[in-house]
Amino acid sequence: MEEETLKLPLPDAFVDFLDANGLDPSIYSQTDSTPRYIRLKPGCESALEEIEADMECKLEKVDWLPGFYSIPPTVHIANSRSYREGKIYGIDAASGAAVSALNISAGDRVLDLCAAPGAKLCLILDLLGELGSVTGVDVARHRLAACRTMLQKYELGDHCRLFVADGTTFSLTPIRDHPDSKSCDSALGEKVERFKEWTSRRTWKERKKAARDRENAAMNPGEPELIFYGRRAGVVGLSKDELYHTVCDSEILSCGYDKVLVDAECTHDGSIKHIQKFEHWGWKTLQRRVLDAERTDNLTVLQLKLLSNGFRLLKAGGFLVYSTCSLTIAQNEDVVEQFLKENASAELLEIEAAKSWPCRSGWIPKTLRFDPVTSQTSGLFVAKFKKLEN
């Protein structure tokens, strides 16, 4: 096994990182044979043969995850016509499992707190269908802009709104109907500006206003910046005050989100494809940007804050999935343990569907770990919680 590990171009810094975190490098030994995964856009199942011809490979159904197919690791998805035409998505099966753990059902109001670039967000929207809504949040504007492009490409944005915001402090609950708004203007008879249908083609006046909003957002870094909303995301017709209306924590128990996904920022060590990108960018960059001990300490603080805030925004009886593509205990089980200590209303749940998934238990019972050797997927940690009704 050791010999096989050596064949991989794993930089010393990464091997040291694995060692310091008690991770066995042999889980990366089969990386070259780990398949890629795609998911068919719902409705494109009948085009399977056409997609296979286009991709010049057989699509093997993933029997444990509906809608997912594996393809050989050498096939490049982005070059295919099927991908350009929005018939397939590139998404690892372990990522699909994290979303599947949420048990999305029609009508759910979902929060995706670290949404960009949006692979999981698109899956949530596909599962949601015509009812419910999704709020996507990410702190990185350029990454969330890429997510918006993805929603447009797959024509998925109708029920979605996207905010550039810090997920550790984001406080907006799902949009409720405001029976006393929309029809009437302010009590003083002033004309209140209301959100019109979102369009990427904007007039000069609207572009100027958007630039002003961005400047304001830069001056008020705590304020979420809305960069996209679909026709049926509940935003059209609201005033800014209504959109940015926040409620106290006790009210969130009744009007919070039904489901929350916290796919937290991490060191990405479970995704060897991500690590291998640094072969081109330079291993020093990997050490500085990803593995630096001080940075990883800060990351675990960030992860706990994201998880705690995501949980705060959940209604009583709602469900949250926490996932990372790191396999270190510090970013996963330790975060979960600390979170459970601090949140008496959080219950760690067994993930029912996982009985048929090719993964291992995490170091805390009920948590899950996917890795290339056990699962033939990228590495991923998944934990699911329920917010208890007090």
Ligand SMILES: C[S@@+](CC[C@H](N)C(=O)[O-])C[C@H]1O[C@@H](n2cnc3c(N)ncnc32)[C@H](O)[C@@H]1O
């Ligand atoms: C693992 S990626 C999310 C991948 C995404 N869920 C998907 O399926 O495509 C983590 C994301 O967290 C975002 N992030 C980092 N710090 C954040 C914060 N304080 N608030 C919100 N998002 C944050 C990063 O910009 C990054 O896009």
